[in-house]
Amino acid sequence: DEGKHQFTLKTAKETLTGKYGEDSKLIYDLKDQGGELLSLRYDLTVPFARYLAMNKISNIKRYHIAKVYRRDNPAMTRGRYREFYQCDFDIAGQYDPMIPDAECLKIVHEILSELELGDFRIKVNDRRILDGMFAVCGVPDDKFRTICSTVDKLDKMSWEDVRSEMVKEKGLSEEAADQIGQYVSMQGGKDLAERLLQDAKMSQSKQACAGLTDMKLLFSYLELFQVTDKVVFDLSLARGLDYYTGVIYEAILTQNGPAPEAGEKGEEGVSVGSVAGGGRYDGLVGMFDPKGRKVPCVGVSIGIERVFSILEQKAEASAEKVRTTETQVMVASAQKNLLEERLKLTAELWNAGIKAEVMYKKNPKLLSQLQHCEDSGIPLVAILGEQELKDGVVKLRDVHSREEADVLRAELVEEIKKRIADV
Amino acid sequence: DEGKHQFTLKTAKETLTGKYGEDSKLIYDLKDQGGELLSLRYDLTVPFARYLAMNKISNIKRYHIAKVYRRDNPAMTRGRYREFYQCDFDIAGQYDPMIPDAECLKIVHEILSELELGDFRIKVNDRRILDGMFAVCGVPDDKFRTICSTVDKLDKMSWEDVRSEMVKEKGLSEEAADQIGQYVSMQGGKDLAERLLQDAKMSQSKQACAGLTDMKLLFSYLELFQVTDKVVFDLSLARGLDYYTGVIYEAILTQNGPAPEAGEKGEEGVSVGSVAGGGRYDGLVGMFDPKGRKVPCVGVSIGIERVFSILEQKAEASAEKVRTTETQVMVASAQKNLLEERLKLTAELWNAGIKAEVMYKKNPKLLSQLQHCEDSGIPLVAILGEQELKDGVVKLRDVHSREEADVLRAELVEEIKKRIADV
Numbered sequence: 001d002e003g004k005h006q007f008t009l010k011t012a013k014e015t016l017t018g019k020y021g022e023d024s025k026l027i028y029d030l031k032d033q034g035g036e037l038l039s040l041r042y043d044l045t046v047p048f049a050r051y052l053a054m055n056k057i058s059n060i061k062r063y064h065i066a067k068v069y070r071r072d073n074p075a076m077t078r079g080r081y082r083e084f085y086q087c088d089f090d091i092a093g094q095y096d097p098m099i100p101d102a103e104c105l106k107i108v109h110e111i112l113s114e115l116e117l118g119d120f121r122i123k124v125n126d127r128r129i130l131d132g133m134f135a136v137c138g139v140p141d142d143k144f145r146t147i148c149s150t151v152d153k154l155d156k157m158s159w160e161d162v163r164s165e166m167v168k169e170k171g172l173s174e175e176a177a178d179q180i181g182q183y184v185s186m187q188g189g190k191d192l193a194e195r196l197l198q199d200a201k202m203s204q205s206k207q208a209c210a211g212l213t214d215m216k217l218l219f220s221y222l223e224l225f226q227v228t229d230k231v232v233f234d235l236s237l238a239r240g241l242d243y244y245t246g247v248i249y250e251a252i253l254t255q256n257g258p259a260p261e262a263g264e265k266g267e268e269g270v271s272v273g274s275v276a277g278g279g280r281y282d283g284l285v286g287m288f289d290p291k292g293r294k295v296p297c298v299g300v301s302i303g304i305e306r307v308f309s310i311l312e313q314k315a316e317a318s319a320e321k322v323r324t325t326e327t328q329v330m331v332a333s334a335q336k337n338l339l340e341e342r343l344k345l346t347a348e349l350w351n352a353g354i355k356a357e358v359m360y361k362k363n364p365k366l367l368s369q370l371q372h373c374e375d376s377g378i379p380l381v382a383i384l385g386e387q388e389l390k391d392g393v394v395k396l397r398d399v400h401s402r403e404e405a406d407v408l409r410a411e412l413v414e415e416i417k418k419r420i421a422d423v
Numbered sequence: 424d425e426g427k428h429q430f431t432l433k434t435a436k437e438t439l440t441g442k443y444g445e446d447s448k449l450i451y452d453l454k455d456q457g458g459e460l461l462s463l464r465y466d467l468t469v470p471f472a473r474y475l476a477m478n479k480i481s482n483i484k485r486y487h488i489a490k491v492y493r494r495d496n497p498a499m500t501r502g503r504y505r506e507f508y509q510c511d512f513d514i515a516g517q518y519d520p521m522i523p524d525a526e527c528l529k530i531v532h533e534i535l536s537e538l539e540l541g542d543f544r545i546k547v548n549d550r551r552i553l554d555g556m557f558a559v560c561g562v563p564d565d566k567f568r569t570i571c572s573t574v575d576k577l578d579k580m581s582w583e584d585v586r587s588e589m590v591k592e593k594g595l596s597e598e599a600a601d602q603i604g605q606y607v608s609m610q611g612g613k614d615l616a617e618r619l620l621q622d623a624k625m626s627q628s629k630q631a632c633a634g635l636t637d638m639k640l641l642f643s644y645l646e647l648f649q650v651t652d653k654v655v656f657d658l659s660l661a662r663g664l665d666y667y668t669g670v671i672y673e674a675i676l677t678q679n680g681p682a683p684e685a686g687e688k689g690e691e692g693v694s695v696g697s698v699a700g701g702g703r704y705d706g707l708v709g710m711f712d713p714k715g716r717k718v719p720c721v722g723v724s725i726g727i728e729r730v731f732s733i734l735e736q737k738a739e740a741s742a743e744k745v746r747t748t749e750t751q752v753m754v755a756s757a758q759k760n761l762l763e764e765r766l767k768l769t770a771e772l773w774n775a776g777i778k779a780e781v782m783y784k785k786n787p788k789l790l791s792q793l794q795h796c797e798d799s800g801i802p803l804v805a806i807l808g809e810q811e812l813k814d815g816v817v818k819l820r821d822v823h824s825r826e827e828a829d830v831l832r833a834e835l836v837e838e839i840k841k842r843i844a845d846v
Contacts, residue, residue: 030453030461033494038453071456095783099766103783106770224766226774343522343647347529351649360518360526 028069040069044088053288059093090299102221109227125237132208137179152238184236190219246280276302323377328355332369352413451492463492467511476711482516513722525644532650548660555631560602575661607659613642669703746800751778755792775836
């Protein structure tokens with residue numbers, strides 16, 4: 001069975017059924033030549049869980065960058081496509097509570113900080129806290145998932161509209177909706193978890209207490225990882241997917257101002273949309289295992305197109321050029337009939353591990369060679385001429401400063417490496 | 424149009440029709456929810472050509488690693504799957520003859536040398552030489568492609584069987600087949616190209632002469648690139664795909680003995696199969712351009728599963744362990760209740776750019792932490808204990824030599840970086 005070894009992109013439809021809740025309508029279905037109903041993968045999480053089950057893997061930490069498919073309306077300006085990449089990181093295995101969960105959040109923090117996408121915030125909640133909250137607010141058991149989907153819309157809809165959907169479309173009582181409304185406006189840190197553990201209503205739910213105790217533990221690890229500046233415990237975060245069982249989180253970029261201090265409901269930055277999300281899914285592997293053997297998992301998924309679209313906008317705004325090559329040096333010539341010498345020098349540089357490029361023309365103009373370096377951000381040019389060849393030197397030009405210096409051929413590789421290291 | 428921006432993996436069937444010759448039967452067809460006939464991409468070359476045409480790109484050099492699909496019989500032991508990765512490198516643009524072609528061969532040479540897969544040979548031929556040869560041997564024009572497909576089987580079938588397929592299945596005359604037989608046994612280098620340019624029959628074909636003149640030029644560039652030790656001009660190389668228009672090549676691993684000297688028909692190494700192939704396809708982009716505007720292209724495709732399967736066999740044979748992580752240091756502890764200290768140190772190392780790992784257990788056993796390092800090839804362990812914390816030091820252990828030394832906490836990052844650089 002080929003599928004045991006790698007999750008095929010096309011998969012039997014039933015593999016995906018019942019994993020995505022109300023989002024299931026976006027699954028991209030196909031039929032193969034035999035008429036079997038197939039689907040394109042919707043995310044990388046379900047394939048990962050299936051892979052663990054099929055190969056009986058009980059612990060692993062891995063990342064995976066690949067395409068996923070959603071039968072949604074594309075919106076290209078916002079970086080939303082029907083076919084797009086996800087970049088997932090997951091930790092699977094039976095471990096002590098919240099340690100891998102904290103590592104996932106540390107990784108999101110590190111990635112978003114290093115990409116310099118602007119200020120961001122990571123909202124954290126827990127499915128058990130949500131379920132406990134629904135229970136103590138009087139939501140009937142069979143309405144938990146659908147009410148959860150409605151709460152998930154709070155980042156796009158006002159509370160009034162969310163409340164109205166709960167009451168009018170989903171048949172929830174007004175009292176229950178209003179009680180939910182009080183909780184989902186709460187944001188904070190470890191102290192909010194502590195306060196809710198004392199809350200008269202919330203503390204009646206065992207599930208909520210388990211989630212809140214873990215939330216406290218999570219924040220203590222996040223303090224050690226020095227990432228609490230961006231992480232907010234937010235009771236309005238729901239996330240639609242059915243498979244989450246514990247911690248859930250979502251990273252959003254905020255256009256202005258820092259995230260509020262933990263525990264304080266500050267001036268909120270304007271959200272420019274979610275760039276990463278994830279959570280704990282302890283039941284998914286068991287759904288694929290013939291014996292129902294469970295493997296607890298926690299993971300995060302980053303939307304790369306989204307990130308790229310922001311980086312490109314930033315580059316455009318600053319009139320900065322985005323480098324599309326890693327070429328370090330262009331081997332050029334000012335005179336005719338030096339193609340062979342150019343090729344020879346290029347091969348010398350390649351063999352020395354230098355990223356070199358040469359124009360595929362017999363007699364390119366020096367100006368067009370230099371222009372190409374300017375356009376594509378190549379920092380150095382090694383220029384050959386009859387005189388240089390006689391003297392055993394190469395003219396090394398700095399594209400930015402336009403300074404040129406003769407370098408002994410035997411010392412060229414060293415000199416280029418030095419110049420690159422200096423940059 | 425979303426497809427303009429990225430080649431979707433699923434594509435209208437007609438995009439692929441007429442590009443792959445007799446291999447078209449392996450195209451993986453699908454129907455979408457609307458009933459439209461789609462196919463999964465067969466290779467990365469056709470999608471690349473379509474991308475250039477749709478975006479009006481007239482020159483580009485790029486690599487692409489991604490999955491392709493063939494409705495073939497899988498053979499896992501030989502690294503052959505229905506879904507597999509290809510790693511493609513292509514140069515598109517109007518340039519002087521054979522310069523980008525030579526670069527592609529240099530890249531194949533470099534990759535196969537650096538991977539240390541064992542000895543290899545790169546066979547080179549030219550579609551124009553093949554077509555010219557077919558013409559002067561008396562193959563009717565409308566049989567060129569199908570006879571070419573049969574010649575392509577020479578790496579798997581004996582000449583007798585190939586001859587028999589030409590004559591009995593494809594209706595070629597015995598005389599034409601025998602004349603082809605004489606040519607396809609020829610192997611050599613630049614000198615063979617020169618000899619064939621003087622060949623009474625071959626020199627009658629303008630096409631063959633154009634191909635042979637370019638072959639001479641190619642070899643002169645390959646000499647400058649210092650790769651002629653592995654490249655052989657081989658008239659039996661055909662490659663089945665319809666889209667090639669000029670140079671074609673294929674890299675094979677040879678189990679024993681070096682490739683024959685150019686111009687000399689030496690003792691042949693046993694082929695263990697093709698690991699890379701490619702060629703020039705100057706007409707493909709024009710097939711997708713509404714105005715038929717052509718963009719000449721040359722490229723190479725490497726079969727990664729094949730390469731991995733060989734590397735894994737090699738590793739197994741030498742009982743070497745293939746490292747599956749890049750972790751440089753494990754943060755461990757010999758005593759209980761030091762989880763927080765371990766997490767804190769791990770974050771310190773992460774923040775300093777060191778690849779560190781920590782066990783997700785409150786109180787893991789020292790032995791299991793060390794065993795994990797042995798198993799996964801992590802070279803260093805930073806061990807914390809009550810005494811070390813008091814003294815402001817960390818015990819740094821070399822997993823291989825088992826030597827341990829106390830390192831001042833403030834100097835730990837420097838010391839780890841030094842140790843890693845030494846390895």
